[in-house]
Amino acid sequence: MLDPKLLRQALDETAERLRIRGFNLDVDAIRSLESQRKEVQVATEQLQAERNQHAKAIGEARSRGEDIQPLLNQDSTLDERLTTGKQQLQQLQVALNEQLMAIPNLPDESVLAGTSEDDNLEVRRWGELPAFSFTPNDHVDLAAPSGLMNFEQAAKIAGARFVTLRGALARLHRALAQFMLDLHTGEHGYEEVNVPCIVNRVSLEGTGQLPKFEKDLFKLIDDRDFYLAPTAEVPVTNLLRNEIVAAEQLPIHYVCHSLCFRSEAGASGKDTRGMIRHHQFEKVELVQWVRPADSWQALETLTGHAEQILQKLGLAYRVVTLCGGDLGFAAAKTYDLEVWLPGQQKYREVSSCSNFLDFQARRIQTRWRNPDTGKPEFLHTLNGSGLAIGRTLIAVLENYQQEDGNVRLPKVLAPYMGGDTLLKFNAV
């Protein structure tokens, strides 16, 4: 949520900056609601003050033993006017809040205008693209014939956009998660957390998935407002809801391995092959809470933590800055990490690292006590995938495939694979 003061004091400038991300702020509607709100609120609070004074006077009179009957009969219309005022005020505040909750974060000044991923700006590349003496397969042709990766089975159990893994491939999937967790906890200073993958509406509103993106989520048929979490960002960021964090505890770095569920409602026909875009996948997520002054530096280091995974796995990738139009609802700036997939001859996203500034913290009410002011102030939140496990698995398979159809595994994974450095598909 943006600071409501922006809508009162700098509405036009705010609208201008939101245009960078293609968001059209209804300036007139907000201005009108805001001026009504001001008028009604001032009047209503005045009436409330009158009522309070009156009730207090009765109390005082009674404690002096005076007759309170004349006072009781005094105000016949106050009650009615107050009730009307309160109702009007609430309606206006609800309307304003609806507007406010639907406004995305302001893009950082370094973010360029643009409408799609084609307008994203490449920042850097790492690693050399693998050279093959044969035509590399994609992960489906590579793994599916062995049966260790099976889309038909998953379709039987659930439907399209699911997969089953078996044997060494299932183990490799687990190994990647373990490797990522160990690196982030062991070398990058994150504390591991384990959280529910069912979340309620309030949590989703807090991180910005709701109210606008309900269609992307799986909602449980249940009267308890349950949704499947689309990313650990939701439960983990909400861990500190309504908390005031002591300055000494900052920064807070959590890492979480979790299941993620997405309806992919707007992606029909897109990435239908393989396990690029599934309804269920696993991800290791990095989440940080930092002092406001530190968040831009934190975005760089967090992105670096995610990059470390790719570097240690020896996977070539590039970093892009998302353009305004590609930016997520709550993010002020996002770096995507895109790993090279030889099977597609493309870079594909495996991580998205964002600085949300105080946008989520304001919705979730996560603050710290600033020693300089003595006051509670909103923290800044950041998060990034470190990394998406399914897509990393694909990248390992495609980049390390050999002519015989087997896959040589990066050395860093050997301890998690029982010492094996070769994944055999054609020996099954």
Place this chain on the structure above:
RNA sequence: GGAGAGGUGGCUGAGUGGUCGAAAGCGCUCCCCUGCUAAGGGAGUAUGGGUUAAAAGCCCAUCGAGGGUUCGAAUCCCUCCCUCUCCGCCA
């Protein structure tokens, strides 16, 4: 599933219809005293919002959430959420 207890400020914890935004303690800040790896005394210390160019001041709201009763609700009534204890069941 059955029975019970409870949700109050940064924390602990009083408060069952009126000067209660809330005792006391802890913690924290400042001052004094002491002259020492201790203790004592005093003062201050919730959050959000409105008004304002801003501040001060003033006003409004907030004692899990939402309704209700009342001139007036932390306190009474209703609904919901959450936590804890015991029994049963169970991964």
